[in-house]
Amino acid sequence: KxxxxxxxxxxxxxxxxxxxxxxxxxxxxxxxxxxxxxxxLKPLQSLFNKMFIRRGQTAVNVIGxxxxxxxxxxxxxxxxxxxxxxxEAFPDIHGEKFQGPNETGVNMFLEQVFEMKKIPSTEIIxxxxxxxxxxxxxxxxxxxxxYYNLNFFDCLPEYHRFGTTEMFVAF
Numbered sequence: 001k002x003x004x005x006x007x008x009x010x011x012x013x014x015x016x017x018x019x020x021x022x023x024x025x026x027x028x029x030x031x032x033x034x035x036x037x038x039x040x041l042k043p044l045q046s047l048f049n050k051m052f053i054r055r056g057q058t059a060v061n062v063i064g065x066x067x068x069x070x071x072x073x074x075x076x077x078x079x080x081x082x083x084x085x086x087x088e089a090f091p092d093i094h095g096e097k098f099q100g101p102n103e104t105g106v107n108m109f110l111e112q113v114f115e116m117k118k119i120p121s122t123e124i125i126x127x128x129x130x131x132x133x134x135x136x137x138x139x140x141x142x143x144x145x146x147y148y149n150l151n152f153f154d155c156l157p158e159y160h161r162f163g164t165t166e167m168f169v170a171f
Contacts, residue, residue, distance in 0.1 A: 015039060017154045018069050020122045024089075025071060025082050033078045038069030079146070086129050086150065090117060093129040113153060123155040 018039040026034050073079045086093060101109035116125045131145035139145055 017124055021124055024119045029078050033074055035072045090126055093126055098127045124152050126152040
């Protein structure tokens with residue numbers, strides 16, 4: 001139905017999850033310190049690329065950005081406060097401990113996700129926070145990254161299968 005109507009907006013429950021996440025991230029900022037763009041659904045061609053084409057991969061274990069939004073902050077101070085808020089609340093967020101179902105098996109993967117810390121008063125389970133790959137050059141020069149990716153599950157991940165491709169979706 002959404003494809004036929006070319007709807008790029010996520011369902012209301014997903015929008016509410018993003019609102020809760022944004023409220024957590026900007027907790028101590030003033031409203032004019034930031035702007036949020038989205039959320040919007042991941043484009044269909046991007047999903048197709050991720051599932052079937054990317055560098056000869058034969059399996060996808062987690063699609064981490066089915067729905068996406070951009071949080072823009074207006075100063076480096078505000079940006080630093082958002083980054084610190086995430087890192088202080090979720091000290092293990094940088095991905096060293098998180099392993100997908102291909103590495104651990106489905107049962108261990110789901111147990112691992114179930115035990116992860118949630119954003120207060122939500123079902124949002126952040127599992128990875130890292131500088132965007134576009135920031136490699138800056139970081140190579142010793143500069144701080146200006147763009148980060150934050151991946152999370154909205155409740156437990158959903159299992160999907162398309163032909164022989166199986167995956168869990170993080171919204």
